[in-house]
């Protein structure tokens with residue numbers, strides 16, 4: 004019993020931290036429909052501010068006020084005002100991408116400001132009290148006690164306030180339809196801003212309370228906690244704060260009990276304990292009903308102009324031909340420079356870019372075409388890579404091993420798709436994220452799979468007498484794969500599956516209603532996408548020749564989505580550009596000091612923040628802008644009648660100028676101006 | 677009193693001033709709501725072109741026009757759901773053009789939008805409570821709820837049901853109950869009777885009349901042109917986003933007959949209206965037997 008208690012009690016502070024973060028997540032989710040994945044990053048910022056202030060000999064209370072009561076709410080308010088206010092009625096992907104961008108951007112900006120030196124956590128005064136009392140024979144420290152009391156009081160008070168002030172009701176109204184809420188006299192803006200401020204208070208509090216649980220204050224620690232917090236929120240159905248609290252504490256305790264009772268030193272204990280929250284999250288997502296149905300649609304959505312068509316508008320012939328010729332020219336030059344001109348290191352860079360393009364194609368297919376959010380593509384890539392590696396070790400020809408890697412990844416994709424069948428939008432993303440975490444924390448650690456941090460070695464392919472060992476030869480091989488796969492994705496896009504996927508992206512229920520088998524379609528999309536990612540991963544393995552679990556860390560899954568969304572998720576060209584751009588920028592920034600090591604991610608993260616306004620991606624937007632200008636110029640030179648008239652000429656404005664809705668209804672007969 | 681009947685091709689400037697003058701000369705009183713040369717668009721699509729008209733204090737104004745004429749857009753501009761690109765909107769002398777919708781709601785304009793206009797994820801009671809609390813404050817919201825449930829017994833039975841699971845007609849009822857629970861200065865209703873059983877339509881019109889008698893001005897968009905004209909003091913005819921005619925019901929009637937021949941309340945419609953409503957005066961002019 005004493006042993007049991009001594010395992011159990013340390014779990015409670017963890018559970019409390021999960022509860023604070025879970026409650027904060029529920030709050031923003033309820034008020035704006037945003038799944039704030041940057042929540043852990045917010046907690047991290049508060050923890051670091053607190054720690055720095057205390058080390059600078061500030062009184063603890065002043066540090067607390069600045070870190071928790073000022074800085075954190077200010078960040079939350081800024082997030083709401085500048086970003087998420089505009090995503091309220093948008094789809095799940097639009098809400099998710101900026102949050103992912105922030106998850107990456109916040110820690111990297113913080114790192115640039117404060118540098119990379121290790122920060123030690125500081126404790127609140129309460130937590131350092133050396134009063135112990137005993138529960139049975141188990142000592143209870145002041146830290147454990149104060150964390151628990153603070154959490155329970157804060158969450159409890161908060162649940163009360165939500166209920167009695169009507170804030171909870173207003174939040175639910177605003178998230179369904181800000182406009183309907185406003186018609187009822189509710190200040191939608193203020194309601195969601197309040198929710199974000201309160202939720203950020205939770206983040207700050209969690210950060211400061213949690214910091215002493217770790218040896219150092221670092222962002223990954225907090226991000227990892229986020230998963231447990233999401234699991235707690237899922238247990239509470241993303242709704243009930245008391246249930247979140249109970250679930251979170253249960254989770255914290257269960258984790259510690261597992262740690263205590265599982266035989267130590269085995270992969271079971273080192274794997275299962277971190278994997279536990281992901282498993283709970285996956286179960287809670289699938290078992291609880293809340294996230295299963297897509298949220299109610301805004302009844303006043305018809306007040307908005309029609310959504311933009313994610314389809315390149317028809318261009319004037321000259322411009323279309325010109326732009327195609329230009330793309331071919333650029334691509335040709337890239338290939339030529341890679342093969343002929345550039346020094347070895349850059350040859351490698353472009354090959355890497357090509358490989359990444361393949362992996363990114365899997366996101367184009369799944370997310371761009373099918374509207375399914377996957378935060379686990381790096382895990383599929385890893386599955387392909389490690390399969391290829393294992394097979395190659397057993398003397399299977401590398402090329403065959405690469406294809407078999409794709410096959411196994413495809414099978415995994417189908418398996419992951421099955422529990423995702425009943426989920427929608429963001430829940431699919433969370434499920435795939437938990438799969439990715441499971442992969443990096445457990446699945447890839449075994450000798451028969453990824454062999455942990457040691458990893459595997461994978462040779463370059465050899466077909467008959469043709470060896471692809473040299474970087475140049477390997478580049479041609481990878482390029483051939485890319486061309487084939489890009490062509491295949493284009494074929495899929497233009498074919499029946501592509502049309503069905505487009506319908507699925509538009510409306511799942513609508514697609515089901517016109518006789519599309521949604522479940523089969525989803526499995527197909529996940530399988531194809533995972534296959535592409537797997538092949539890409541296997542080629543990556545062969546390119547690098549030695550790989551380990553770190554190459555397929557779950558964080559890459561998040562980064563990939565951010566990069567592709569930033570560049571352009573709706574077209575095959577977007578994936579290619581994203582791959583090359585990412586590899587080139589990676590090379591350019593690789594020489595920077597460690598303080599700016601995350602600059603690359605930051606660039607894409609900031610670009611992803613524009614996703615709200617330009618879901619087609621910044622590069623795609625830029626291209627369309629240039630082509631628009633080109634068309635204007637051509638027309639000017641020809642002095643010809645326009646081949647078409649924009650819906651209202653100048654009134655079209657910058658914002659919609661490049662994406663002309665496809666079918667232009669003739670408004671008011673001839674009255675278009 | 678002179679009707680302002682302009683061709684749809686006339687410049688917006690002409691009728692704007694004329695309408696404003698026409699409205700001010702009305703015996704009914706000063707304008708409660710006034711639109712001055714309002715332009716509105718949805719992104720690149722323009723929907724309203726210099727729309728001007730007034731709603732005098734205490735009157736019922738019918739807004740008629742064919743599908744896509746811009747009636748709902750006018751209603752949305754008035755309640756702040758869509759912001760006017762140009763022109764201005766005035767409520768009792770103060771300009772509300774740039775006010776956010778919540779502020780307009782608190783200033784006393786209630787809007788029952790077209791279509792499914794309830795919050796599906798809230799219960800019936802919560803739907804009503806939301807508006808009552810925001811507009812009246814917590815203490816007085818109880819009375820508003822009782823009033824709403826008193827008026828619509830059917831909703832009272834279903835007070836704990838999610839609004840999204842109500843039938844289409846019940847949802848329309850709930851959106852009416854929402855705007856009726858809290859007394860407003862101006863009530864804007866958009867196709868309220870759409871999809872309701874004939875008997876319920878009668879009930880709805882009865883409720884609107886009661887609201888009018890209690891002192892609320894009304895701006896009514898209806899496809900049942902004959903019925904709404906029978907109840908209205910004035911009418912505004914929209915054609916392709918422009919005001920084609922504005923004036924008393926008698927004055928705009930010829931325009932309505934010309935522009936919406938299928939709906940003209942002259943022969944067929946008048947007699948059908950006579951079947952379940954009150955008798956018409958001779959000459960095809962819908963009277964207002966229940967008014968005053």
Ligand SMILES: Nc1ncnc2c1ncn2[C@@H]1O[C@H](COP(=O)(O)OP(=O)(O)OP(=O)(O)O)[C@@H](O)[C@H]1O
Nearest residue numbers: 305307308309718721723743744745746747748749
């Ligand atoms: N969200 C929108 N995006 C683009 N155009 C719109 C949008 N809503 C309405 N329109 C267009 O604006 C014009 C006016 O629409 P509105 O809804 O005001 O018409 P209405 O008179 O209410 O028609 P109905 O009698 O069919 O309800 C129509 O041509 C319509 O196509």
Ligand SMILES: [Mg+2]
Nearest residue numbers: 747748749790
């Ligand atoms: Mg309408």
